[in-house]
Amino acid sequence: MAGSDTFFGFERSNGSVGVRNRVGIISLMDNTNGLALKIHQNVRETDLVTDLFGRKMIGRNHDMRMKAIYGMAMNPNLAGIVFVSLHKPSTDAFAGPIADAGKDVECVPFQEYGSTFRAIEAGTVAAAKLVRKHSTLQRTEQPLSKLVFGSECGGSDFSSGLSGNPALGHASDMLMDAGGSVVLSETAEIMGAEHLLAERSVNQGVAADIVQAIADMEEMSRMGGVEDIRRTNPSADNINGGLTTLAEKALGAVKKSGTKELQGVVDYCEQVVPDPPGFYFMSTPAPACESMTGFAAGGCQIIGFNTGLGQPSSHPFTPTIKVSGNPLTAERGFDDLDVDVSDIMRGEMSIEEGGEKIYEELIAVANGRRTYTELFDTGQSTIGVAGASF
Template sequence: MEFMGYGRPDGQVGTRNFVGILSAVVCVNEVVEAIARQVQGTARFTHHQGCCQTPLDIGLVNKALIGLGKNPNLHSVIVVSLGCESTDLQGVIDGIKASGKRVEHLVVQEIGGATRTIAQGVLLAQEMVGEASKEQRKPFPISKLIMGMKCGSSDTSSGLVPNPAIGVASDLLVEAGGTSILGEVTEFIGAEHILASHAKNKEVADGILALVDRMEKRAMAVGEDIRGGQPTGGNIKGGLTTIEEKSLGAIAKAGSAPIQAVYEYGEFPEAGGLVVMDSPGREPEILTGLAAAGANVIVFATGRGAPQGFPFVPVIKITGSQTAAEKMIDHIDMNLAAVIDGDDTIPDAGKRVLDRVVSVASGEVTKAELSGYFNAMDIFMQGPVI
């Protein structure tokens, strides 16, 4: 099976071909927004980090920005800096450049302020988009797909239909030599023994259990019952009673392939096949983590209808709920509700999920892209703002 993508100098393959405009720090978000608004063919990534944080978190910001810049869906990158942030600007530039792509940067405090930086950035972005537009899609094997997996605004139907269907699609992709990334460690709680039994060896199994232990302790350190936070109020309204129940539905996305490795947030999944990545369950942080790890397409199961996409990685929304398919029609790409009635089966639905992944990877637009609903992103932080 093949898809039509954009080959990059480092061997990765893009499913989109944007010039990325990245904020180095929260203080330049409005500059980044203005440049991106003005130049078609750009995609922006803004967030709320990069200053007044612990060194651990600044390290995470640097790593995430490098990963995002290297993502093959970006042809080239402009990093916008204020000039006094904690983010390691030169480190980020050098990190992205290692992928062989063009990286430019703009420092607001050197150029004369926001307006002048926007003017300079718009002209630079126009020139870079012109260059990017010369790239043509070419056929590549689907082994070049790195598929991020996520479920959000879940209800009971998520665990019954779209998550197991994504599991089938993941198995088929892995069989073809591709990569799929399972995140949302909070939603392993209560189901980690099953995931650990899918690990290819004891080291990986221990890695999965350690991740879950770390996430659960982080949640418990607050000294409260995590219910209400996880499962969310919406999950409970949808019929999910406990985090264990939510997790058992969520891990169905893993399918049956062996888990090859465990990665930190935003780390590139070198091992290939099915891998686990540390990340929380909330959309802005996990979608960013998947994109920073190099995902060139994301599948997203939803029960009640979660609207978010990602600025430069297509996010395919899949539901098993007829209600969501109707009440959130603006956001749902695939409706698999026929499985509930027994008119469709999980294996057939899973094959169609992979077909859609390949079509979207080749250029078919998702609802999130059509509506431009994808800019409220952030980077996962561990510590406080100080």
């Protein structure tokens, strides 16, 4: 039985620890997504990662894609990888560095087979062998300092900043008190509250980094033809849910990060190396699938996702704990929500009690409990594109 500052996970050769022991089926091009899907459907204990583009990308988008795919492949929740692509040069570009880092990799370059059926067959056999090989690995007791937790929200409404987000923040504080680390994201949705994160920064350099992340996102939006990104928020569903301004939304959003000092700021899909363990910010697009892809590429093993109105997003191989503090959403979403903290809005539960409930679920999921989105296999990975999504 794990202690108060430990969990049971799968230790990897590089010292990182997974909370799952899956095989990733990663498509490297949009034209091989269908092949990767068939391979995933053929083999249990695999997770599918598809690519919206993958060809002819240049500049910042190329760099983001390379970081995202490498980072996801190196996530400790994945024991092995099957790369599926059109040709051998594209699989080799990733397979070499991943194998050199100590992870099992197999490649299915379609043009080497010249046949859809042969490519699917080769990928199916490769995935099955990897799953079987790694199925003997046992969980071992690990310190919570090995755990990196992504704190997310989506479908925000009036309840988010009053119940679900602060409860998620309290759970984040509990994890950090136990030695773990927490990552906040969604740069465009903290605009209007960035001063609070700057005030919590461990030093002036980190404070300057969080302000610069906001400035960079605003400049990227202007380059994409959006003169004032702050006018694009809150979204239509946020407004229907009772939010009136971006600042109001942002003040609620930052609450899910807890109260600890901000230790550092990292770019989208950059590896989060928590030295020291604690609170970090990743500058990501606001849409949940893109943000959670950043978490997974950064090394987060679990995501906590608060939703006011309801939101089906999750990541394929990073267990996503769904939370809501909205009583109506909690009643309707009995098959979506892993943690119901809506009693906070009824005055029957404190924020601290809600946070403890989320933290208990976090530790249970780290030890192997499945989330609803894992059971439904509804995860989606989406790599952000500069200028198209903020």
